[in-house]
Amino acid sequence: MADNSEKANPYTSAAEAAPEVELRNPRMAMFLGWLLPGLGHLYQGRTGKGLLFMITILSTFAYGMYLGDGRVVYASTTNPVKNFSAFKERWHYACQLGIGLPALPAYLQTWRVENGARALQWFDDNFERPPYQREQVRQLYSEGLFGDQEGLDIEKQYFSSTDESTNLVTHAGEREKWHHDLAYFFELGTVYTMIAGLLNILAICDARWGPLVSLPPPIDDKT
Amino acid sequence: MLLAATEMNQRIWYALPLLVSVSLVYAATRHEEVGPLLNHAWRFALGIVLFMLAIAAVIQITTWTL
Numbered sequence: 001m002a003d004n005s006e007k008a009n010p011y012t013s014a015a016e017a018a019p020e021v022e023l024r025n026p027r028m029a030m031f032l033g034w035l036l037p038g039l040g041h042l043y044q045g046r047t048g049k050g051l052l053f054m055i056t057i058l059s060t061f062a063y064g065m066y067l068g069d070g071r072v073v074y075a076s077t078t079n080p081v082k083n084f085s086a087f088k089e090r091w092h093y094a095c096q097l098g099i100g101l102p103a104l105p106a107y108l109q110t111w112r113v114e115n116g117a118r119a120l121q122w123f124d125d126n127f128e129r130p131p132y133q134r135e136q137v138r139q140l141y142s143e144g145l146f147g148d149q150e151g152l153d154i155e156k157q158y159f160s161s162t163d164e165s166t167n168l169v170t171h172a173g174e175r176e177k178w179h180h181d182l183a184y185f186f187e188l189g190t191v192y193t194m195i196a197g198l199l200n201i202l203a204i205c206d207a208r209w210g211p212l213v214s215l216p217p218p219i220d221d222k223t
Numbered sequence: 224m225l226l227a228a229t230e231m232n233q234r235i236w237y238a239l240p241l242l243v244s245v246s247l248v249y250a251a252t253r254h255e256e257v258g259p260l261l262n263h264a265w266r267f268a269l270g271i272v273l274f275m276l277a278i279a280a281v282i283q284i285t286t287w288t289l
Contacts, residue, residue, distance in 0.1 A: 057244070195241060
């Protein structure tokens with residue numbers, strides 16, 4: 001019968017071989033890591049990994065926003081529990097929110113629109129605001145929130161587009177216009193921004209618990 | 224049809240930035256040192272490419288006569 005007592009425990013040896021990582025205030029690092037990718041690692045003094053996470057995740061998110069013309073990150077509702085049917089229409093935002101601060105303005109924009117205010121006009125009116133419905137635009141127009149713009153111009157701006165045959169296409173809502181104008185780039189941008197958010201969750205776990213060490217298979221006790 | 228096929232082939236390049244970022248971030252959650260991290264990222268990226276190729280092959284075979 002083989003004596004296993006002198007053999008090194010694979011779990012212990014793998015754990016010993018793993019580099020010592022100082023996880024300074026893991027909960028705070030976790031929060032900072034959610035707020036901005038890599039910030040938690042920078043806070044812990046893990047500069048290299050912090051910068052790696054920051055550059056890769058933020059550039060993935062930024063590229064997705066670029067592909068989707070800034071339209072792909074928006075929240076359909078501020079209360080997903082109460083208004084689940086609206087949330088289902090843009091559940092992607094739950095994944096995008098994993099990136100923290102870069103996706104948070106979408107929530108603020110939706111909150112403004114839900115409360116009858118016009119969305120903030122940053123970056124040429126495409127800063128993470130939800131798509132307008134016709135009724136919303138009519139109401140905003142009647143309240144004079146579009147300034148000197150004519151009704152027809154607003155209609156064209158938010159609900160019409162020109163197709164490849166130069167025909168004027170009128171859409172039911174602004175979301176339909178975005179899908180028409182951006183075509184598959186809307187989905188592509190959405191996928192990029194979602195993956196960026198999900199990748200940041202991995203980075204947050206790394207800031208909280210440290211790197212996952214792959215352990216070798218356990219020794220078979222029967223031998 | 225050929226034009227559509229070429230356009231589809233061009234779209235595959237959009238997977239490249241995702242492949243790089245996903246493999247780098249995933250590997251970074253497993254290692255602290257640069258060497259093992261890059262090694263893991265390379266192997267992981269290769270695994271993703273092989274998986275995608277296998278799926279593409281299955282789709283190609285099952286839709287051969289369509």
